[in-house]
Amino acid sequence: MSVPVVVGVDGSASSLDAVDLAAREARLRGCGLKVVHAFIWPMMHVPLGPSSLGPPEGGLRNIANRMVAEAVERARSAEPELEITNAVVTGEPLTVLEAQSRKAELVVVGSRGMGGFVGLLLGSTAVHLAAHGQCPVLVVRKQVRPARQFLLGVDGSPAGDGAVQFAFAEAALHGVGIVALRAWTPWNTTAPPPQDPAMPYSYEPGMLADGEERLVTEALAGHSERYPSVAVEHKVVRGATREVLIDASREAGLLVLGARGRGGFAGLLLGSVSQALLHHAHCPVAVVRGSDSRP
Known part of the structure; x- marks a missing residue:
């Protein structure tokens, strides 16, 4: 498989906009799309599975898997012929995406993630990845409009x-x-x-x-x-x-x-x-x- 376009997802509306754009970029390049979620919770030493008092589909790991599945389905709806892979990678988002960028055609991220403070215009992952990424980094700001x-x-x-x-x-x-x-x-x-x-x-x-x-x-x-x-x-x-x-x-x-x-x-x-x-x-x-x- 050729070097893919990588998109980082965290369940935010901004990252789903990034999925749409990343899928189009992958299709234009004739390469695959890789959907990646940085799963930081194992590093926090917290329970990852469902609670004994909750539903079996609960728990942080299941939430992460559903988040990635939603992003994959969104990409597939946008570009049905696209080859799509996915990964839930343990680690902090910047570290995970910087490592992914070493074998990527392009990395696409949203401008703000789930961890952004109210009023913060740009998430720290996006700005730091732009500085450290080993391939071009595309940050999706606001709604993407048709390119003139x-x-x-x-x-x-x-x-x-x-x-x-x-x-x-x-x-x-x-x-x-x-x-x-x-x-x-x-x-x-x-x-x-x-x-x-x-x-x-x-x-x-x-x-x-x-x-x-x-x-x-x-x-x-x-x-x-x-x-x-x-x-x-x-x-x-x-x-x-x-x-x-x-x-x-x-x-x-x-x-x-x-x-x-x-x-x-x-x-x-x-x-x-x-x-x-x-x-x-x-x-x-x-x-x-x-x-x-x-x-």
Whole structure:
């Protein structure tokens, strides 16, 4: 069997939305779907079977099995021809899903699980998995809507090339175009330092914007040739990266980001922009770690 798409489930409405999206992703990729539940209760040394005073179908283990069976049935209803496997794995969710990601095409999770506090926008498992997953991680935010176009956040970093490759391949699978967006300010521009250090912003008019246009062109170089069916719109906007991408995500079916951009501190697995978009984007978010981020 080929490497599957893995979806983490915990019985929450968010994780069932993730099952729908994961099943579609598996079908488009021509691979199987693996439904995984992290069963943490054995680590807590609590009784797992039904109580002697309760029904025989009770107990934590039976609940976990029913949860997975429900998710499998939902996936099968969405994609009847899909090969589906499942597993209830003892362990903490992040540890279990990170291990699953080592042999997965893609890991899909909901933005909030059963353990989320009221008002918490993003569950800790989703944000930590985006930092530690060994394959692309797709976090389902809000209701998934039909894709008209995908949004790619371009940072121009070597680590960001994985996100560019993923965005093109994903757009080709879905038959949609890409908006490749670069947001910049004088604080994060890639232009060389000005000749006069006494005047830190004494650039020629238009020089900064032209440099950012070149950055997008260079980041996408070669990908359009490999994916000629994918229409690409370049968009360079002067503004704060987080706010610009959050606003643009309102019209996107998917937002694709690298885990870290040019401004990331050494050793930081998930950059501040990626974290902000995981919390506030208006569409599903795929975070792709660069090859230099892998252990």
